[in-house]
Structure formats: C-alpha cells, structure tokens
Amino acid sequence: MIIARVETFLLQAPFTGVRRTQIDSASATDMAMLQVRLTTRDGLVGWGEAFGHGCCPATRSAIETLVAPALIGEDARDVNALSQRLQRRFHLFGRSGPVRYALAGIDIALWDLAGKEAGLPLYRLLGGRPRQNVLAYASLERYGARDALVGACRRAVDEGYRAIKLHEVELDLIRAARDAVGPHFTLMADTNCPWTAEEARDNARSLADCQLRWLEEPVWPPEDFESIAAVRATGAKIAAGENMSGLLEFRAFFEARALDVAQPSVAKIGITDTLKVIALAEAFGVTVVPHCAYFGSGYLAALHVVAAMPGDILFERLFLNMPESPFAPFSTAKGGSIAVPQGPGLGCDPAPEWIARG
Ligand SMILES: [Mg+2]
Structure with a gap:
C-alpha cells in the first residue's frame, strides 16, 4: 500500500x-x-x-x-x-x-x-449498520424572488423531500416558504454569514414564528462564536461549521454554547477530522449534520459518514438537476432519499x- x-x-x-x-x-x-x-x-x-x-x-x-x-x-x-x-x-x-x-x-x-x-463499504468500516439509503434534504438556491422560491419548494415536496433548506436572507421570503410548505414541514434557512450580531439577533427573533429546524450561519464573520451564541440565546436553533478548519475551532464553537447543529465539511477537512468533530460534538450534546455542497468523491464520503452515524441524520443535497454525473446513480435523490454505495471503499469510482x- x-x-x-x-x-x-x-x-x-x-x-x-x-x-x-x-x-x-x-x-x-x-x-x-x-x-x-x-x-x-x-x-x-x-x-x-x-x-x-x-x-x-x-x-x-x-x-x-x-x-x-x-x-x-x-x-x-x-x-x-x-x-x-x-x-x-x-x-x-x-x-x-x-x-x-x-x-x-x-x-x-x-x-x-x-x-x-x-x-x-466505508460506512460499514466506520461502524454503521447495513442500510440501503439515507434521507436527504433539498438544499435550495437563493432565488431572491417569491414565485421562484415557492415554485422550488413545491417541486422539492413533489419530488418526495421531507426537509428543505432555504438560502434566502429576506425574512419575508423565508416566511413565504414556510407558508408554502405548511407549518409541520422540516424547514431550515441558511443565510451564509450576512448580518452583524445585532441584526442577526433581531432577525432571529422575527423568525421565531417560522419554527425553523435551524438558522445557519447568521453572523459575519463565521468564527465570531460569541455573537452566534447570543443569537442562539434568543431561542433560535443554530447550525454552522462548514467554514471551520478542524477540531479546535469546533471546540471553541461548542464551548461558546453557540451551536445546536455542527456542519463539518468533508471535502474541506477530510474524513479523519470529521470523525473527530463527531465525537467531540457528542460530548457537548451537539448534533452533526455534515455540509455537502459538492458532487464528487467528497459527496460520497459525506454520504458514507452520514450512513455510519446512529439514527437518521439528514444528508445535504443541492437542489439542482444534473442529468449526467461521473458518480451516477448516487448523485440523484429518489423520493427524498439517496442510495448508499455498497461496494468497497467509497463504492463508486468516477466513470x-x-x-x-x-
Ligand atoms: Mg451552509
């Protein structure tokens, strides 16, 4: 070797x-x-x-x-x-x-x-139970317009997704999406670090009625753990972590009591460090839902990591159409779930x- x-x-x-x-x-x-x-x-x-x-x-x-x-x-x-x-x-x-x-x-x-x-298969090597699928959530684009957003929400629901993540920053649009999917549907909002600490606290309070599963990266800069903790203190559930480079940054995040959901990005920090973050998160009582905004072997790696975890952790899949992929058929969600490769390793080399x- x-x-x-x-x-x-x-x-x-x-x-x-x-x-x-x-x-x-x-x-x-x-x-x-x-x-x-x-x-x-x-x-x-x-x-x-x-x-x-x-x-x-x-x-x-x-x-x-x-x-x-x-x-x-x-x-x-x-x-x-x-x-x-x-x-x-x-x-x-x-x-x-x-x-x-x-x-x-x-x-x-x-x-x-x-x-x-x-x-x-990697997920079995990591101690996961035998399984064929993981549940995915539809990670929508930022449409910035009501009709396009509501249309995308409806398409995602029609395709069988049982959870949707928005990338909107306008509160009215987040509310419109909640109205479109109904009060009990699992809905998240990823804002990608747009707001000052004060704006983020105000907006989190305004969005309380939207019952978001999580509000993701509400504060600029992403490593301002104290300000993010203050947003969380409003009662909002907070997710972040795709911009963290490893274990110690996550430790600082957890120690600041700033996170409900940690999102290590496998193609940014690797599988070895993602596994360390998962163990540390458990010690702090934080849920891990890996970030996955890609479609190559990193996507497969994130899929295996999610498949190896206890329970049913949601897998992030960008809500886009990719008719052909070097990793077909694993790039596609069917009925809101994605097949886990069963071959050895990642289980799928690029064609x-x-x-x-x-
Ligand atoms: Mg994100």
Missing part, C-alpha cells in the same frame, strides 16, 4: 437549477469536481475530492505542487498519522483554504483505499469516460 502516484482530474458536470453567483463555480453551467487519484505500488486506486467550485484551480495547484510530492513513498494504510503529519508539514501555508482542502481530498482517497483493502476528459 505504498503510494506510487498522485494525480488530479477536474471534472465538470452540466447542471441547471442553481445560479453561478451562489456557488461561485468556475463555470456558469457546470459543477466542478476536483478529483484526486492515489495509486499504490500494488495497483490499488483510491479517489478523493478536494473543495471546490471556483477554488478548484487553486486547490489543484496546491495538490500538484506541494502535497503530491510529499505523499510518494508513504504507506497509505497509515491514515491517522499521515493526516497529522501532512497538516503539520504544511500548516504555514494556511490552516484553511486550498492547501487544507488539498489535504482533505487526499484523506478521503486514503479512506477509499482503506475500505477497498478491507473489502467493506472512465469522465476521467479521460478531466
């Missing part, structure tokens, strides 16, 4: 239903998936995905120029230690951002190799014709 080769592939899958402005994609119409392929001397292949969207070229460069040379000759079975060694070695280039995302992609590929070596194009 000695690593012999590290390669990157930037796959682009056409989609409709989400504007470029929301995800800052390298292309207005294609979903970017920055894939990493590790090949061992004995020919075993592991796939990972590093975050993401408009940042893919920068992350790709970080993998190719910095991280790949450090991996050649390492034992791929040494996942935990390798994760730590690489973080130490490259920490001066940033604890978050392209270099950190590069390490996350490598970590996912190492876990794919671990599952393949063990002959087990060869896509790799040829990457």
Whole structure:
C-alpha cells in the first residue's frame, strides 16, 4: 500500500437549477469536481475530492505542487498519522483554504483505499449498520424572488423531500416558504454569514414564528462564536461549521454554547477530522449534520459518514438537476432519499469516460 502516484482530474458536470453567483463555480453551467487519484505500488486506486467550485484551480495547484510530492513513498494504510503529519508539514501555508482542502481530498482517497483493502463499504468500516439509503434534504438556491422560491419548494415536496433548506436572507421570503410548505414541514434557512450580531439577533427573533429546524450561519464573520451564541440565546436553533478548519475551532464553537447543529465539511477537512468533530460534538450534546455542497468523491464520503452515524441524520443535497454525473446513480435523490454505495471503499469510482476528459 505504498503510494506510487498522485494525480488530479477536474471534472465538470452540466447542471441547471442553481445560479453561478451562489456557488461561485468556475463555470456558469457546470459543477466542478476536483478529483484526486492515489495509486499504490500494488495497483490499488483510491479517489478523493478536494473543495471546490471556483477554488478548484487553486486547490489543484496546491495538490500538484506541494502535497503530491510529499505523499510518494508513504504507506497509505497509515491514515491517522499521515493526516497529522501532512497538516503539520504544511500548516504555514494556511490552516484553511486550498492547501487544507488539498489535504482533505487526499484523506478521503486514503479512506477509499482503506475500505477497498478491507473489502467493506466505508460506512460499514466506520461502524454503521447495513442500510440501503439515507434521507436527504433539498438544499435550495437563493432565488431572491417569491414565485421562484415557492415554485422550488413545491417541486422539492413533489419530488418526495421531507426537509428543505432555504438560502434566502429576506425574512419575508423565508416566511413565504414556510407558508408554502405548511407549518409541520422540516424547514431550515441558511443565510451564509450576512448580518452583524445585532441584526442577526433581531432577525432571529422575527423568525421565531417560522419554527425553523435551524438558522445557519447568521453572523459575519463565521468564527465570531460569541455573537452566534447570543443569537442562539434568543431561542433560535443554530447550525454552522462548514467554514471551520478542524477540531479546535469546533471546540471553541461548542464551548461558546453557540451551536445546536455542527456542519463539518468533508471535502474541506477530510474524513479523519470529521470523525473527530463527531465525537467531540457528542460530548457537548451537539448534533452533526455534515455540509455537502459538492458532487464528487467528497459527496460520497459525506454520504458514507452520514450512513455510519446512529439514527437518521439528514444528508445535504443541492437542489439542482444534473442529468449526467461521473458518480451516477448516487448523485440523484429518489423520493427524498439517496442510495448508499455498497461496494468497497467509497463504492463508486468516477466513470472512465469522465476521467479521460478531466
Ligand atoms: Mg451552509
């Protein structure tokens, strides 16, 4: 299991239903998936995905120029230690951002190799019960207009989703969505860090009647744990974590009593650190619902992490149409649930014709 080769592939899958402005994609119409392929001397292949969207070229460069040379000759079975060694070695280039995302992609590929070596799907290797599906929630785009928003909510309900997350910041629109889906439907609102602490507290109070399952990232900047805790003190349920770079930032978040729901992003911090965050969250009584705004091996990794967790944790799927994907059929939700790959490792390598194009 000695690593012999590290390669990157930037796959682009056409989609409709989400504007470029929301995800800052390298292309207005294609979903970017920055894939990493590790090949061992004995020919075993592991796939990972590093975050993401408009940042893919920068992350790709970080993998190719910095991280790949450090991996050649390492034992791929040494996942935990390798994760730590690489973080130490490259920490001066940033604890978050392209270099950190590069390490996350490598970590996912190492876990794919671990599952393949063990002959087990990753979620079973992580201690999950045998299962065929996970429940997904529809993670809508920011429409900024009532008719488009209400139409999307109705489509998501018609497609069988039992939970919807909005990305609106106007309170009237959040209210309109609540009216559209009815009082008992599971509804979340992700605002992506728009408000001052005071604005966030006022808006959280105004939204109390909307009975949101959670209000996500209401404060700028995302690491202002104290202000987020003050929003939570209004009674709002708070979710955040996709912008956290690892265990200690989550610890600070938990210690500030700022979170109800922690959202580590697997393609940003890797599987190894996501598992640590899950354990720490349990100690603080915080629920974990991983962030997943991507569709490559990172999506599969998040799917396996969710499948391995006790109970029925919701899986985030962007509400967009992707007619073709290198990871079909796992990219698609049916009746609001997504099939869990049952093959070893992540259970689905990207289709060869896509790799040829990457
Ligand atoms: Mg979010």
